Amino acid sequence: MEHCDVVLHLTGVRKTFGPIVALRHMDLTVRAGRVHTILGENGAGKSTLMKILAGVQLPTEGDITLGGKDFRPRTPQEAAAAGLAIVFQELSLCNNLTVAENILATREPTRMGFISDRKLVAQARALVAELGLPLDVNARVADLSIAQRQLVEIAKGLSHDARVVIFDEPTSSLSDSEAEILFRIIDKLIAQGKAVIYISHRMEEIMRLSDDITVVRDGEYVATVEKDDTTIDALIAMMVGRRMDEIYPPRLDVVASPSDTPVLSVSGLTRKDAFEDVSFVLKAGEILGVFGLVGSGRSEVMNALFGMLPPDTGRIEIDGAEVRITSAAQAITQGIGFVTENRKEQGLVLSHGLRPNVTMAALDRFSGRGFMRSGPERAAAEGEVKRLGIRTGSIETVTGTLSGGNQQKVVLAKWLATRPRILILDEPTRGVDVGAKFEIYRIIRELASEGTAILMVSSELPEVLGLADRVMIMSEGRVATTAPRDTLTPERVMTFATGHVQ
Amino acid sequence: MTDTTTTETAGHSYLRAMIRQYAGIVLALLALCIIFSVTNDRFLSLANFTNIFQQVAVIAIAAFGMTWVILLGEIDLSIGSIIAVAGMVGAQVIGLGWGFVPALVLTLAAGAVLGLFNGTMTAKLMLPSFIVTVATMSIYRGLVSLPTGGAPAMNMDPTWIAIGANSFLGLPIIIWIVVVLFLVNHIALAHTTFGRKAYLTGGNREAALYSGINVDAMKIKIFMISGVMAAVSGILLSSRLYSAQTNAGMSYELDAIAAAVLGGTSLAGGVGTMVGTLIGALIIGVLNNGMNMLSVPYFYQLIVKGLVILIAVWLDVRSKQRQG
Numbered sequence: 001m002e003h004c005d006v007v008l009h010l011t012g013v014r015k016t017f018g019p020i021v022a023l024r025h026m027d028l029t030v031r032a033g034r035v036h037t038i039l040g041e042n043g044a045g046k047s048t049l050m051k052i053l054a055g056v057q058l059p060t061e062g063d064i065t066l067g068g069k070d071f072r073p074r075t076p077q078e079a080a081a082a083g084l085a086i087v088f089q090e091l092s093l094c095n096n097l098t099v100a101e102n103i104l105a106t107r108e109p110t111r112m113g114f115i116s117d118r119k120l121v122a123q124a125r126a127l128v129a130e131l132g133l134p135l136d137v138n139a140r141v142a143d144l145s146i147a148q149r150q151l152v153e154i155a156k157g158l159s160h161d162a163r164v165v166i167f168d169e170p171t172s173s174l175s176d177s178e179a180e181i182l183f184r185i186i187d188k189l190i191a192q193g194k195a196v197i198y199i200s201h202r203m204e205e206i207m208r209l210s211d212d213i214t215v216v217r218d219g220e221y222v223a224t225v226e227k228d229d230t231t232i233d234a235l236i237a238m239m240v241g242r243r244m245d246e247i248y249p250p251r252l253d254v255v256a257s258p259s260d261t262p263v264l265s266v267s268g269l270t271r272k273d274a275f276e277d278v279s280f281v282l283k284a285g286e287i288l289g290v291f292g293l294v295g296s297g298r299s300e301v302m303n304a305l306f307g308m309l310p311p312d313t314g315r316i317e318i319d320g321a322e323v324r325i326t327s328a329a330q331a332i333t334q335g336i337g338f339v340t341e342n343r344k345e346q347g348l349v350l351s352h353g354l355r356p357n358v359t360m361a362a363l364d365r366f367s368g369r370g371f372m373r374s375g376p377e378r379a380a381a382e383g384e385v386k387r388l389g390i391r392t393g394s395i396e397t398v399t400g401t402l403s404g405g406n407q408q409k410v411v412l413a414k415w416l417a418t419r420p421r422i423l424i425l426d427e428p429t430r431g432v433d434v435g436a437k438f439e440i441y442r443i444i445r446e447l448a449s450e451g452t453a454i455l456m457v458s459s460e461l462p463e464v465l466g467l468a469d470r471v472m473i474m475s476e477g478r479v480a481t482t483a484p485r486d487t488l489t490p491e492r493v494m495t496f497a498t499g500h501v502q
Numbered sequence: 503m504t505d506t507t508t509t510e511t512a513g514h515s516y517l518r519a520m521i522r523q524y525a526g527i528v529l530a531l532l533a534l535c536i537i538f539s540v541t542n543d544r545f546l547s548l549a550n551f552t553n554i555f556q557q558v559a560v561i562a563i564a565a566f567g568m569t570w571v572i573l574l575g576e577i578d579l580s581i582g583s584i585i586a587v588a589g590m591v592g593a594q595v596i597g598l599g600w601g602f603v604p605a606l607v608l609t610l611a612a613g614a615v616l617g618l619f620n621g622t623m624t625a626k627l628m629l630p631s632f633i634v635t636v637a638t639m640s641i642y643r644g645l646v647s648l649p650t651g652g653a654p655a656m657n658m659d660p661t662w663i664a665i666g667a668n669s670f671l672g673l674p675i676i677i678w679i680v681v682v683l684f685l686v687n688h689i690a691l692a693h694t695t696f697g698r699k700a701y702l703t704g705g706n707r708e709a710a711l712y713s714g715i716n717v718d719a720m721k722i723k724i725f726m727i728s729g730v731m732a733a734v735s736g737i738l739l740s741s742r743l744y745s746a747q748t749n750a751g752m753s754y755e756l757d758a759i760a761a762a763v764l765g766g767t768s769l770a771g772g773v774g775t776m777v778g779t780l781i782g783a784l785i786i787g788v789l790n791n792g793m794n795m796l797s798v799p800y801f802y803q804l805i806v807k808g809l810v811i812l813i814a815v816w817l818d819v820r821s822k823q824r825q826g
Contacts, residue, residue: 306712308711328715329716331714345708346709347712348709349701349702349705349709349710350705351773352701356701360698360709360713360715361713361714363698364695370694370696371694371695372693372695372697414713
């Protein structure tokens with residue numbers, strides 16, 4: 001490896017919080033003009049590493065050099081001044097401000113001490129145009145979709161000159177077409193001779209973008225390899241520390257005998273400006289995948305089924321009888337469970353322990369005459385921890401301290417505790433590391449084999465095609481088609497999803 | 503350990519959690535007692551402690567209600583005014599000659615209705631409870647003077663007066679009331695589905711909603727609890743003052759908030775216990791009593807009380823950060 005083009009160099013970086021080791025030992029060599037991916041499960045130490053580089057936390061030990069000079073940023077401003085740019089996940093925006101104000105936050109152009117709105121808009125517009133982002137700089141961030149907010153993050157991160165640009169899971173909320181824009185931006189940065197550090201869970205994307213890949217596990221550096229010398233399987237094996245023979249577990253035989261009556265039957269479901277004439281049937285033991293791009297109305301339909309977003313017209317039948325569901329409580333009574341898309345906002349009470357989180361949707365099952373029965377409650381929480389393989393100290397551990405994958409399993413546990421007959425899964429593996437992903441797939445398969453009817457929304461094509469029996473593809477609020485999985489290819493699904501089929 | 507719903511875990515882990523959770527404020531309470539007993543030899547006497555408990559009663563009971571509200575991530579600034587309304591309703595019903603029991607029932611009902619109004623405005627019109635209760639603090643304070651045109655009303659019912667003056671089994675009735683209401687609120691919060699729903703709703707409203715909890719109903723019910731608790735405080739206060747004053751309970755909401763927050767209730771919602779609130783109320787009571795005995799001028803008392811709250815909350819936040 002030549003040393004002349006090394007931009008960022010870390011040796012023996014360690015970070016501890018009291019007795020807790022967040023980063024055990026990290027080595028990293030990032031070179032100019034290359035995309036360097038950091039790959040590791042959630043909790044492997046990636047975010048701690050990013051925080052150190054971003055100037056949010058100081059390392060406990062170790063040396064970092066940027067451009068040959070000692071690099072020890074104490075604030076994000078110092079890190080930026082030294083030539084480091086970071087594109088965060090959609091969390092760092094002020095929702096009440098406009099796109100332009102967010103992009104140039106803390107660097108607003110001024111005239112005589114006052115912010116010049118005209119210059120601000122002009123500068124932001126120039127930046128957005130240069131990056132080729134489809135954004136209106138005068139829009140308020142609060143009015144944007146999650147995917148658009150991520151694009152704003154990208155513009156914000158790239159609004160100052162940098163030698164090293166870090167992307168922290170930038171595509172987790174982007175649809176494929178928006179991801180393409182991002183990839184073009186990265187190509188351009190590389191062509192300009194900048195170094196890019198890329199963090200992602202998506203293997204396909206990593207294999208496509210990266211030049212170098214560094215694997216971290218349990219807070220420790222494992223290896224750095226060049227993309228051309230490795231395979232997805234080899235990377236996964238390094239990352240989880242064991243061999244992965246297959247990504248999607250085999251279909252299990254349905255134990256419960258499927259009856260001819262569908263468990264769930266939806267016809268003509270319509271809600272103005274959200275979805276129109278949605279119809280489908282779902283049988284016991286079946287996994288129906290629901291695929292659609294951001295804004296296709298897929299999540300809105302799921303919310304309608306769960307009583308959170310009542311439809312204007314249409315018919316929902318459960319076991320052949322029409323039902324009206326106008327609240328989550330009614331949906332739960334009907335045997336519907338809903339693993340929501342965003343576990344932190346709609347799924348968990350992060351400040352509380354596992355036990356109250358697991359039982360929160362089924363309080364009636366763990367109480368008598370209004371009093372909680374702690375024995376059955378503890379037993380249920382312990383049972384789910386064991387069944388789903390949730391890695392936690394105890395059932396009283398605060399859920400906010402668990403890794404993303406384990407948190408997602410707690411959300412699953414919460415809905416399994418309601419013993420649902422119909423389980424809606426909205427992006428069940430978003431922001432979850434590969435190891436946990438496989439376990440969640442296995443759980444979904446098991447549930448189906450036990451006779452649970454599963455409705456799985458996902459924007460990851462391989463996931464939908466790998467897991468579902470049939471796939472319903474949505475486009476612009478309508479069902480484009482519903483077809484058995486074996487008749488679909490990724491290309492066909494995308495054609496329907498983008499609305500190119502008449 | 504920020505989780506406060508662990509009260510059901512058995513054995514010594516429960517004890518350890520209790521110690522870790524309350525050690526700070528118990529030490530603060532003891533420190534205050536030591537300071538005051540050194541500076542004043544009359545402080546450490548049974549008579550004075552009975553006195554402190556009686557003074558604490560009004561704040562403690564209002565603070566139980568406030569704990570529910572803060573736990574939900576809301577705030578109720580109108581309880582000081584509800585305390586005055588309660589006394590006035592009681593006095594007026596007694597004035598009509600209907601007797602003690604109807605006066606008691608109607609007073610508690612008045613508290614519930616005022617709480618219902620706060621809760622409905624907050625839940626159904628989706629207004630911030632801070633704004634709603636700033637407004638109702640003013641409205642309710644105005645309502646107090648309607649029957650008398652601003653003059654105090656005298657309570658002549660002997661049973662009403664006995665609540666504040668008499669004892670039962672050697673303990674003042676007021677203290678019995680505090681003990682009973684503490685137990686009721688504690689059990690409701692720590693061991694019922696209602697209490698669990700309050701924790702969950704306060705911890706994450708949206709997650710509670712998606713789990714089938716009727717969060718609007720929770721809000722309304724909890725503001726009603728706060729109103730009823732304030733009404734009980736109002737009864738005790740008017741009983742001890744032998745009258746319903748129009749300015750009764752003024753700024754008691756601040757003491758109630760302080761008691762809850764001192765006791766570890768998080769203003770962000772989802773965290774808090776009745777045990778903590780009771781200790782918090784005792785700290786405020788001891789502070790008031792001790793400074794009165796030392797003849798500290800009122801304005802200095804205000805400054806000291808404010809500083810104590812700031813320090814207590816700061817210590818609490820710091821210890822939780824270390825653990826987390």
